[in-house]
Amino acid sequence: MKPLIAIACFILLFSACKNSNKTDHSVYYTCSMHPQVMQDKPGNCPICGMKLVQATKTSSPDNDGVQLNEQQMKLGNILTDTIRSEMMGDQMVLTAILTTDQRKINAVSARVMGRIERLYFKNVGDYVRKGDKLFDLYSEELNSAKQEYLLALEKRKILGNSVIDFNALLQSAKNKLLLWGLSEAQINYLTTAPVTTFYSPLSGYITTLDISEGEYTMEGGTITRIADLSTLWAEAQVYTSQLSQIDHNAQVFVQYPDLPGKQTNGKIEFTNPEINAQTRINLLRVSIPNPQILLKPGMPAYITIKGKQLNTLSLPSGAVLRTGTGASVWVQTGDRSFKSRMVKIGLENGDRVQINSGLKIGDIVVISGAYLLNSEFLFKNGASPMDGMKM
Helix, strand or coil: CHHHHHHHHHHHHHHHHHHHCCCCCCEEEECCCCCCCEECCCCECCCCCCECEEEECCCCCCCCEEECCHHHHHHCCCEEEECEEEEEEEEEEEEEEEEECHHHEEEEECCCCEEEEEECCCCCCCEECCCCEEEEEECHHHHHHHHHHHHHHHHHHHHCCCCCCHHHHHHHHHHHHHHCCCCHHHHHCCCCCCEEEEECCCCEEEEEECCCCCCEECCCCEEEEEECCCEEEEEEEEEHHHHHHCCCCCEEEEECCCCCCCEEEEEEEEECCCCCCCCCEEEEEEEEECCCCCCCCCCEEEEEEEEEEEEEEEEEHHHCEEECCEEEEEEEEECCEEEEEEEEEEEEECCEEEEEECCCCCCEEEEECHHHHHHHHHHHHCCCCCCCCCC
16 A cells, blocks of 8 residues: 555656646747847847847737737837828929029110120129110211201201101101110200110110120120019929829929028919920929019029818828838737738828828828838748738
8 A cells, every 4th residue: 555655646746846847838038129039038139139028929829910019119119190081282392493584585786787885784694774874886877867867857947848848858767766776865865976875675684795895786786685583484394204293273382492481482384395305304484473583593492383182091101111012001900919901002292191092090000110010020920011912
């Protein structure tokens, strides 16, 4: 009897010792930054040297999702937000350069051949007011026409208009002087001075000087060009692929890096009908007012073209992961549990992107740390979460 009792005690003691040495394989130790590291005992990460944290294996792991511990959530800066509906509009921002409105550039030319005796403005960029003296011209033809007019005027005063129709002669001589650029006031006070002064027909800035003092000009030769800068053009280059996205009736705002805070409303005046065959670039032109002449040709600008406003679902751009096969987001499915979901995106406005399908109002989406979740899924499963997904 005693041997049987001894054997029973030995079996119970052996069983107890075996149970005490049994390892709990549901617990493992991993690195918060390198989740692919999994060890059965505490220690340091062999990759970065950080202390390993304890984790528990789930009895039925979700191969389509990712489960994080609290420390991983903090280190990965995992932030979420609830998707909602908001107003969002299509917007395109183009880089532009301010240029002179070509419709407001006027050439001042000599209407009769002669020599330029004096230029009253000799610098490009000088401002000229309407009626200011521009240049003095010596012209044999013009002097002859002046003498002809003065002679007819004197004869009519002496002989009257009974024998010869001096009125017709005077009108003919006057018309010639008017065609050659003299004003009514100049003709009324006409003298026999050999040099004739010509005046500016408009106000503006001198953009070119095409002749110097002492040079001869032919009939029709350009003396100078004057530009009115009260209106400018903002010209931007647009790729062919962007043309279909531009609404020519849309709101246009122009901003200037050299003048912080200044913004001008404009409108699209012109889109070049011809596309550069080599660069596939087109020209878009916006007309902007410049009443105080603060804006100068050559200044850089940004053109913002805004489309219609839509009430739609949207997310921060950083929440959307994009690949060659599509776009996806990470959706929270439980406490520190996340799952990848395919979405279709639409318009982009600043740091927001439109979600056309794949999500609904109320879904909790990861807006910071999505790339970390993607990397952990890849480490644990050996494949991208988007593999095999379809919209």
